[in-house]
Amino acid sequence: MQTIHTQIWQEEAEPGNPFAAQVARCHGYDVYGEMLGRARWSDMLFLLFTGQRPSERQAGLLESLAIALANPGPRDASVHAAMCGGIGGSPSAACLTAALAVGAGLNGGSREVFLAMENWQLCACDLTRWTNRLAEKPAATASIWPVAEHASGFDPHAVDTALPVRQTLAVLAACSPGERLPWLNEQRPALERLAGHPLALPGVAAAALADLGLTPEQGEMLYLLLRLPGAAAHALEQKQVSHRNFPFFALELAENTDGENS
Amino acid sequence: MNGPEYLSQKAGKLQTAMGGFFPGSHVVFRGQTLHTDLKDMDWMALYLFGICGRHFTAAQLQLMNALWTYTSYPDARIWNNRIAALSGSARSTGNLGLAAALAVSEAHIYGRGNEVQAITFFIATQQRLAAGDSLADCLHDEMNTHRRIAGYGRPLVNADERLGPIMAKAAELGLDQGPHIRLAFAIERFLLDSGRNLRMNYGAVVSAFGADLGLSPEEFYLFMIPSFLAGMPPCFLEARHAVEGSLFPLRCTDIAYEGPAPRKW
Numbered sequence: 179m180q181t182i183h184t185q186i187w188q189e190e191a192e193p194g195n196p197f198a199a200q201v202a203r204c205h206g207y208d209v210y211g212e213m214l215g216r217a218r219w220s221d222m223l224f225l226l227f228t229g230q231r232p233s234e235r236q237a238g239l240l241e242s243l244a245i246a247l248a249n250p251g252p253r254d255a256s257v258h259a260a261m262c263g264g265i266g267g268s269p270s271a272a273c274l275t276a277a278l279a280v281g282a283g284l285n286g287g288s289r290e291v292f293l294a295m296e297n298w299q300l301c302a303c304d305l306t307r308w309t310n311r312l313a314e315k316p317a318a319t320a321s322i323w324p325v326a327e328h329a330s331g332f333d334p335h336a337v338d339t340a341l342p343v344r345q346t347l348a349v350l351a352a353c354s355p356g357e358r359l360p361w362l363n364e365q366r367p368a369l370e371r372l373a374g375h376p377l378a379l380p381g382v383a384a385a386a387l388a389d390l391g392l393t394p395e396q397g398e399m400l401y402l403l404l405r406l407p408g409a410a411a412h413a414l415e416q417k418q419v420s421h422r423n424f425p426f427f428a429l430e431l432a433e434n435t436d437g438e439n440s
Numbered sequence: 441m442n443g444p445e446y447l448s449q450k451a452g453k454l455q456t457a458m459g460g461f462f463p464g465s466h467v468v469f470r471g472q473t474l475h476t477d478l479k480d481m482d483w484m485a486l487y488l489f490g491i492c493g494r495h496f497t498a499a500q501l502q503l504m505n506a507l508w509t510y511t512s513y514p515d516a517r518i519w520n521n522r523i524a525a526l527s528g529s530a531r532s533t534g535n536l537g538l539a540a541a542l543a544v545s546e547a548h549i550y551g552r553g554n555e556v557q558a559i560t561f562f563i564a565t566q567q568r569l570a571a572g573d574s575l576a577d578c579l580h581d582e583m584n585t586h587r588r589i590a591g592y593g594r595p596l597v598n599a600d601e602r603l604g605p606i607m608a609k610a611a612e613l614g615l616d617q618g619p620h621i622r623l624a625f626a627i628e629r630f631l632l633d634s635g636r637n638l639r640m641n642y643g644a645v646v647s648a649f650g651a652d653l654g655l656s657p658e659e660f661y662l663f664m665i666p667s668f669l670a671g672m673p674p675c676f677l678e679a680r681h682a683v684e685g686s687l688f689p690l691r692c693t694d695i696a697y698e699g700p701a702p703r704k705w
Contacts, residue, residue, distance in 0.1 A: 179452050195444045253690040255530045259540065262519040262526075266595075267548025272540075276523045279540030283532035285684040322533045327684050335685055421549065421595055427517050427688060435678060 186226065205229045220244065223403075227396050235355035236390055242353060243386045246346040246379070247401065249408025256281030260409035264416030265424045277409030278402055284326050285334070286380060291401045294331035294384030295394035303361040305368060312372040329373035331381025339366065339376040347382045356389025458490075491662045492655065499613040500653055504663065506609045507646045510602045512670035516679065516687065520545045524672040528680030529687035537676050538669065545668050549595050550643065552661055557590035558647035560657045562620045569623070575630055591624070591644025592631060602642040610649065618652025621645070 188206075189199035202209045205225055213222065220240040224232035232240065250257050259280035263273035281287045301307035316326045328334040351363040362369070362377075362385045370376050380401070387397035416424060454460070459468040467474040469486075470493050478486060484501055496504070516525035520541045527537025546552030565578040582589055594600055610616035624647075628640040646667075650660035679687045 197444050197447050252695055253692070255526045255685070258688065259523045259526050262522050263544040263547070266519050266544065266550055267553060268544040268546060272543040272546065275543040276540040279532055279536035280523060280526045280530050282536055283527065283530035285529070285531045287530050287532060289531070322535065324531045324680065327531070426596070429515070429517065435682065
């Protein structure tokens with residue numbers, strides 16, 4: 179019999195039924211017998227991703243990050259996509275699928291967080307390395323992903339650092355167990371000059387996820403997950419209202435839009 | 441049959457009559473070999489063979505092809521297409537964008553959710569009418585069950601530009617006089633005559649054709665899944681090659697907040 183190998187989850191079968199578990203352990207901790215009622219959602223998330231119980235500071239940082247990311251708001255492309263599902267009465271999973279697909283990209287999405295976390299791995303808290311890194315042109319390689327068009331973690335359309343970005347950075351930097359968030363908070367103006375754009379929330383999230391000790395792959399996944407609550411709530415709200423109250427926008431049929439290529 | 445004993449019999453193997461692949465050798469597709477028996481099969485015919493396990497005539501396949509073609513709209517404002525386009529604008533991948541756009545396409549007011557109700561209603565109504573029930577009773581019961589007649593009325597406008605072309609195509613193929621498509625028009629007439637301005641939409645037409653082609657609601661549902669797909673890549677591509685984040689940008693003032701006034705946490 180072939181088996182699934184995992185270091186995360188261990189189950190002991192109920193007597194008389196090998197298809198039901200009586201004990202389930204996550205990285206060794208009894209989930210239903212000990213964690214339930216004592217552990218927080220952030221404890222469970224951190225445990226699942228890292229295999230370790232978080233320190234108070236790690237759990238606090240993850241809690242605050244989760245609140246900052248929970249709702250990107252209806253102007254965000256991923257929430258907009260989820261609302262497109264809600265307005266037509268699409269299944270809940272389709273609404274979240276839409277939020278995940280659109281929120282996965284390099285412009286404000288999880289791939290941007292992945293790339294920004296790679297930058298943290300390469301540059302740490304060394305301004306010289308950041309200077310060199312942000313001066314590099316991203317290489318065009320054969321990939322399912324487009325080439326990055328702006329420095330990851332920064333907002334190509336912003337004119338200044340948005341207040342919620344500064345507020346999030348200040349709060350997370352104050353509670354972080356790591357050194358990246360405080361350093362980012364200090365060096366933000368210099369990094370923004372190097373990037374040519376103001377810092378954006380994915381950039382703060384990337385530093386926070388790196389301070390939590392996560393890899394870029396783990397950070398990308400967690401960022402996708404943590405932004406879903408708002409998409410879900412807005413999709414549900416649109417299910418309750420008439421599609422006539424949802425923007426359909428005007429159509430201007432053009433011969434060619436190639437001139438607008440980025 | 442259920443329980444641990446039954447699950448134990450099923451564990452560790454795939455028991456299937458649908459097919460399978462034998463690495464380095466051959467592939468079985470519903471009892472036939474893919475690279476020999478089915479090697480010249482048109483993709484649409486293969487797709488339907490996979491769903492129904494039977495073959496359709498050339499005219500039937502042409503009609504089914506047209507059912508998809510005539511609803512392939514490269515308009516990024518349409519809700520499912522908008523997801524594909526937003527994926528391009530947000531620099532996600534094409535596969536993610538199109539898959540999510542297809543996932544959303546089983547909506548209640550358009551797409552699969554609408555069609556499944558419509559074909560189920562047409563099949564049941566045809567049977568009830570043959571047994572002597574009245575159309576008025578059938579419509580009354582459907583309204584009571586679903587609070588709508590799926591396939592009648594349209595979200596954005598109460599007219600459907602696809603109807604004329606698809607009926608012309610069906611007539612050209614000699615497939616426009618099936619009992620369910622005639623029933624679909626009879627229902628529209630009945631609704632209009634009873635003062636309800638609910639014109640038939642494309643969902644009703646495709647569902648009626650689906651029933652006339654002998655598809656069950658489940659077969660028809662699966663057949664229609666790619667029906668909007670051809671309109672989606674253009675939406676993705678144009679947004680993907682425009683300035684990132686520039687599709688449908690919304691100002692803060694574009695959000696009409698209607699919730700509680702500001703309060704302290």
